[in-house]
Amino acid sequence: MIQLDILNQAKFLIIICFSFLIFTFTISMNKKNSLSKALGLAFILPFIICAYSSLFLDSTYTPYILWISETILSMAFLILILLKFNNKSYDAAIITIFIIGVCSYFILMEMHIIPLYLLSHRNQVFISAYIIIVNIGLMKYRKFPEKTFFLANIFLLASTLFSFFQNHNNGLIIAPGFSFMAYLTFYKYVYYETYNEHMSKIREINRLKKKIDRSVNKEVKKQLLHYEMAKEKLLIKSKTDSLTKAYNKETIINIIDEMIEFKKNEKFCVMMFDIDNFKYINDTFGHIIGDVCIKNLVSTTRNSIREKDLLGRFGGDEFVIVLPGIDVEEGKAVAERLRENVSLIREPEFTISIGISCYPQDGDTAKDLVSLADEGLYASKEKGKNMVSYAKVL
Structure with missing residues (x-):
């Protein structure tokens, strides 16, 4: 009898401690209205x-x-499992738990009205086992996804069945052990459901964060x-002439200086x-025809020179071309081809008049080379226009 009291007290401590732990953990950690939260609150x-x-x-x-x-807990499980659970039925689940709680109070306070304690131990075990078996059957029938909760009910059923053998030492010892396993598994179920819910939110937050990061990066x-x-457009605009898209005067001069500085040989x-006679064209036909x-x-000009040759507009109708890797004779040939194509x-x-100069023999600065080419251009004008001249020969 003493052993029975000790084991009953052990089971009593298991129930009250785990129930309090599961309930407080649920209300403090599980913020989503879900079946797992309702089951946790039932404790x-x-x-x-x-x-x-x-x-x-x-x-x-x-x-x-x-x-x-344990019977009332199983009854609460039964009702919650029967509910087609969603956010709307969560309120119904809480009301159900409250009603069961009130009924439990009257069962305990008014034992003479509802004298369940007069039931034989055998009948008590039968009622508890029957409710738990119905819960397990419903979970199987409805394909209840939470396997941990299913296992906890199996342990609870085993504890109930072994408590039937209260006159046998093995039954006395094993029943509290299964009861401990049942409540521990219930706690694991509530814990992992809450943990998974938090992890799901974290994954969703990380997914949204990555999506936002991708959007921001994009x-x-x-x-x-x-x-x-x-x-790039501003840079090109600052270096080119708006009408012809050729380099402007400043840029073409800088290019010549850089070629002299960095490619001296x-x-x-x-x-x-x-x-x-460009002035005559403008005055006679207008500036639109001049353009x-x-x-x-x-x-x-672009069709008459190589891709690597550089074209610049000096101003008005005056242009400069830089021909890399070409000497005077080759330069004359290019100039003649251009003149013929323009004609x-x-x-x-x-028609056009052309003057040429060549580096390094005709100067070591852009100013010298352009000045000599300009002299050649002037000489072509003096000789009757539509010509090519090399001022240094003259």
Whole structure:
């Protein structure tokens, strides 16, 4: 009898401690209205029953208190499993737990009205086992996904069945052990469900964070690309002439200086040319036709020189070409080809005069080379226009 009291007290402590742990953990950690939260909150029932009995009931009722607490807990599980659970049914689940709690209070307070304690131990075990088996069957039938909760009910059923053999030492010892395993597994179920819920939120947050980071990075790269393109456009605009897209005067001079500075041993030719009688064209046909002449000249020039040759507009109708790797004779040949190609232009017709100079024999600065090429251009004008001249020979 003493051994029975000790084992009942051990089971009593298991129920009250684990019930309090599971309930407090649920209300403090599980913030989502879910079935796992409702099942965790149901553990308030055995805790209140055990706490109330320890304060107000005689210790002779301990076996009855243990039975009624686990039976009511299983009843709560049964109702919660039967509910088609969603956010709306969560309120119904809480009301159900409250109603079961109130009923439990009247069962304990008014024992003479509902004298369940008069049931034989055999019948008590039968009722508890029957409810637990129904729960297990429903979980199987509904394909209840939480295997840990299913296992906890198996342990609870084993504890109930072994408590039937209270007159056998093995049954006395094994029943509390299965009870401990049942409540420990219930706690694991509530803990892992809450943990998985938190991890799910963390994964969702990380997914959203990555999505935002990708969007931000994409937008930043897009803005950087726009910035670089705008910067490139500004840079090109600052270096080129708006009408012809050729290099402007400052840029072409800088290019010649850089070629002299960084490629001191490499020869190149400078060619300067303009449209013959361009003022007459502008005055007679208008500036629009004059711009057409300049555009046609630039187009023909690009088709007459190599891709690596550099074209610059010096101002008005005056242009400069830099021909890398070319000496004077080769420069004359390029100039003659250009002159002939320009003379074939129609609507309107015009010709050009050209002067050339060559590095390194004609100077060691851009100013010297351009000045000599300009002298050659002037000489071509003096000789009748539509010609190529090399001033140094003259």
